[in-house]
Amino acid sequence: MSKMSTFVRQELLALSRERLPLSLFIVFVSMISVSSLIGWLTKTTVSDVWIRTREAGLTSAANPFANVSPLYYARNSIIYIILIGTLMAIVAGVASALRDRKAGTVDLILSRPTSRAEYIFGKLVGISIWLALSLTIVGIIGATVITAIYGAPLPFPDYLRLAAFFLLALPLLVGFAAVGLLGGLLSRRETGALLAPISFWAFVTFVIPQIGTAARPIALLNPVPVPPTPGGPFDALNLFMGPMAVSEQFKAASGLILQDPDIAGNLSLALLSIFAFVLVAALLVSTVKRTSIRGVLSE
Amino acid sequence: MELLDVRRSRLMAALLGFFLLAAIISVVVASIDFGVKADAYKAYTDALAASGSKNPIAAPQLFPLQLMRAAIEYLEILGALFAIILGYAAIAKEKQRGTLSLLFTRPIGPFTLGMGKLGALAIVWLAFVAVVVSATMLTAIIAGHAQLTSEDIGRLLLTILGAWLYLLVWTAVSMAIASWSRQLTTALIISIVLWLLVVLVIPQIGDTMDPDNQVPGGLFKSLQIAKPDEVAVLANFSGYNSARDALEISSVTKHFERYAFAFLGIKDQYNQQPIGVVWAGVFINTLALWLFAVGTIGISLLTSKPKTLLRTSK
Secondary structure (H helix, E strand, O other): OHHHHHHHHHHHHHHHHOHHHHHHHHHHHHHHHHHHHHHHHHHHHHHHHHHHHHHOOOOOOOOOOOOOOHHHHHHHHHHHHHHHHHHHHHHHHHHHHHHHHHHOHHHHHHHOOOOHHHHHHHHHHHHHHHHHHHHHHHHHHHHHHHHHHHOOOOOHHHHHHHHHHHHHHHHHHHHHHHHHHHHHHHOOEHHHHHHHHHHHHHHHHHHHHHHHHOOOOHHHHOOOOOOOOOOOOHHHHHHHHHHHOHHHHHHHHHHHHOOOOOOOOOHHHHHHHHHHHHHHHHHHHHOOOHHHHOOOOEO | OHHHHHHHOHHHHHHHHHHHHHHHHHHHHHHHHHHHHHHHHHHHHHHHHHOOOOOOOOOOOOOHHHHHHHHHHHHHHHHHHHHHHHHHHHHHHHHHHOOHHHHOOOOOOOOHHHHHHHHHHHHHHHHHHHHHHHHHHHHHHHHOOOOOOHHHHHHHHHHHHHHHHHHHHHHHHHHHHHHHOOOHHHHHHHHHHHHHHHHHHHHHHHHHHOHHHOOOOOHHHHOOOOHHHHHHHHHHHHHHHHHHHHHHHOOHHHHHHHHHHHHOOOOHHHOOOOHHHHHHHOHHHHHHHHHHHHHHHHHHHHHOOHHHHHHHOO
């Protein structure tokens, strides 16, 4: 256990010095902060549009944002976690694996009386702690911006919901970090090490949901999950592919936690899908052989 | 030499394979989706006929080029990322192998290396886009029972040209950054952050700021407002819309999207219009694509001069 904690400490130290994950973290924090402001600006504009149409006698419909919860402003954060957070996690995983291989220190480390599992899980736990810290910072900033926009402290259950949402993001990010680590440990080329996990991310985020729902890739960047096309083979395809579309499941679970009225879904299934993903990714990375970890890396 | 490297690269083969798979799946899914809608329409009209009512809704029509929508979106997102990685790798491998000093001992001009690498990657991207477009169209013909007209072929060729320019922009950007940067890691950081912002974040903010995207099914549809009234109401928010548009057109991705969607008839106003009408409609986007391409290629050539490359490869 003490050996694993050494790997964890080393990973945390290295990640705090690594520039690529840090740069993505800065983009992540900036976008989460700005996303609430964009949500506020859009909501204000939509309400103004509604007032104009009502005054002109063009509609008798109720204002769609009349009783919207302050948690509505966190809606776009879901997308930034899927877009930026997961990429940040992948890059952290890849960087962690490549660091030792590039420096040639992996041979030295594995020559010590330590197991492959301690080395790999030490790295994964270190990255997970770094991701948890990142999400805590992002969550605090997000909650502060939403409170400022709302103009008063939110009801306490809303803060709990926000905390639950950011907490739910952790297994998703850890799963993608494990995929990044896997890519970095298996690849023989630096570019391949980054490209393979990003291709996997693209497959999970865009291709799998498309098969089950017939949704277009850009439509999947909307915080509201795309419902399956009724009829034809889509019902059956979605039954099979839906649980594998982990980013769509994250959207559904987050929407339900944040009480988004546009989102309907099964929270238990979504949570099961996310936790199954992180478990499978961690299991896969634990199977990487010593010879692969020590393999020569080239460009 | 660069072409030989790319041809031997298993990474390139995997990249092309993955992209082709995603694009073909997208066309198959779109074809099935159309089939489902056509069947639903038939069931609806049969039910109406049985009850003796008239059908007020027109039958869904298949426009084969529209089946390429998701493939174009994949080119926007993944194509740009792959272009960045190939452009970066073209310079990174020379810096890491230490072959630059040797290359520049040969009697070559200041722009020869940059032009050679860009030229080779331009050929690669032209072949790549042609294969992707041909494969997706072949899939549409087989899976969607679609038929192409000679005008459709012209539209596809113009789409290939636009996609080629778009990928060339990203390759030139990443080559320029990799040449200019002293540290390759820094080059990769800047390129990926730029991709994230230009390809994903800016268009996503633009879409989010669209009032019509705020309610499922569309805001104006939910308020039961006709198109002319919608235009009149939105005219009161010209400042907001201009800011949104300015944000969108700062991204080369949006220019490519508007260009390709117009020529493929995905944007309703250009569907089945003569090529000349579409050309006039997206002239600004075409010009912007060319300007981005010329600008980034120029910068890429300037940064790949021996003086810069040898300085940054030490």
